[in-house]
Amino acid sequence: MVKDRSVIQIWIIAYKTAQKAAIYGLADLFSMAEYACAAKQKIKVEIISDEALYSVGKEIPNVIILPPSLDKIPNRSDNQNLLKFLLHYHEQGCILASICAGTFILAETNLLNNREATTHWAYAEIFKYTFPNVIIKEDKILIDDGDIITAGGMMAWIDLGLRVVERFLDRSIMLRTTQFMLIDPPRKLQSSYINFMPKYNHGDKAILKAQRWLLNTNLRKVTVKDLVNQSGLEERTFLRRFKKSTKLTPKAYLQHFKIERARNILASTNASIDQISWEIGYADTSSFRKNFTKITSLTPREYRRKYGIKT
Numbered sequence: 001m002v003k004d005r006s007v008i009q010i011w012i013i014a015y016k017t018a019q020k021a022a023i024y025g026l027a028d029l030f031s032m033a034e035y036a037c038a039a040k041q042k043i044k045v046e047i048i049s050d051e052a053l054y055s056v057g058k059e060i061p062n063v064i065i066l067p068p069s070l071d072k073i074p075n076r077s078d079n080q081n082l083l084k085f086l087l088h089y090h091e092q093g094c095i096l097a098s099i100c101a102g103t104f105i106l107a108e109t110n111l112l113n114n115r116e117a118t119t120h121w122a123y124a125e126i127f128k129y130t131f132p133n134v135i136i137k138e139d140k141i142l143i144d145d146g147d148i149i150t151a152g153g154m155m156a157w158i159d160l161g162l163r164v165v166e167r168f169l170d171r172s173i174m175l176r177t178t179q180f181m182l183i184d185p186p187r188k189l190q191s192s193y194i195n196f197m198p199k200y201n202h203g204d205k206a207i208l209k210a211q212r213w214l215l216n217t218n219l220r221k222v223t224v225k226d227l228v229n230q231s232g233l234e235e236r237t238f239l240r241r242f243k244k245s246t247k248l249t250p251k252a253y254l255q256h257f258k259i260e261r262a263r264n265i266l267a268s269t270n271a272s273i274d275q276i277s278w279e280i281g282y283a284d285t286s287s288f289r290k291n292f293t294k295i296t297s298l299t300p301r302e303y304r305r306k307y308g309i310k311t
Contacts, residue, residue: 007042008168009061014049015069015105016078022067022099022157023047029161029181036176037169050078053085060092063164066102068154073101073123083109090147097149097164099157107131111148118143118152121194125247139194139297141187152190159186191297192306196260198253202245206231206238211246219258219281224250259295262288266304273300 010030012023027045034043046061064086086109090096098106103119104127106112113133124138137143142151142159144167151160163186166174178185198211210231214222227250228238242250258280265276274285282288292300 007044009059009063010043010045010164011061011064012045012047013064013066013082014047015066015074015082016050017069017071017074018066018102019068019070019100019154019157022154026065026067026157026161029158029177030165032180033165033169033173033177036180037173041169050082053081060089061094062168063095063097064089065160065164066096066098066105067157068100068102068120069104071101073126074105079105079108087111095147095149097151097160099151099160100154103127103150103152104130106148106150107134112150115145115148116143117145117148117150118190119150120152120154121190122197139189139191141190153193156187158183162186189297191295192303194296195263196256198257199246204241204245206233207242207245210238210242214254214257219261220279222254222281224254227254255291256295258282259292262292262300263296263303263307266300267307268309276300 010026012026014020014023024047027047030043030045034041082105086096086106090109090111096106096109096111100120101123103112103117104123107117107127107130110133112131114135116135116137118137118140119127121138124136127134127136138152141153141156142163143149144163149160149163151157151163162174162178162183165177166186175185200208200211202208210227213230214227217226225235227242228235231238231242233241239250242248242253246253248256261280262276265271265279271279273289277285277288280288282291289300292298292303296303298306
């Protein structure tokens, strides 16, 4: 059926474990966008359950959205009918969009193969293992690749919804929608939200011994050599096994570990930047600032302003 160009058709899939707050939040956001454009553009939102996939009308929607999942990662065996449904409408020119763990469902269609996509940073490793042909960019909150849009994080439905408004209406309407709803325009990065989560379940006892030692040691003078000594391994063996176990070189691991410690101190104390830099083993504060900004996409001062406990 030919689309009525005066109406933007948006379907939100209420699959079994989909987050209801995202489903109805998106519906409200699009309603506000319609209000923001003074009724010059009609937005029709339909919430479609698994049972109703093949009872929808013959019209082709502009966008189909897969919300986040409350069960973290959707069960692959539950989605066979949904996958056929998504592929059918994508072939008809419909844009497919996913949020957080919803990207796991979208990836099962193979439409993401050899393309960039994002999901929640905490699911990135298992996503890479499950879908090795997808170029996952967990540092990004939103990736708009034309016919496919992916967003990371359970609350990234706001960012995705605003991006859809911007594409089908215009930027001014999107910004007016944010003003009505008292929310920020779409964010770009997850970097400042990502916690460093070391891998401890790799099964290499020597590497684990070094990791656990690091948890309770003074970081001011820690070096890679100290980690080698704690492991009891020959250096070349340690470097090879450490990278295999943690997916990071010892140098990169130490850097991420120190920056994570700095994040905690910045958020919970009023210690000066110089003092924190010294506390975690940076003799040069400018080097600390540079590495902190590289990893979190915020300067230490910006990070404290955003996440620090006000005292």
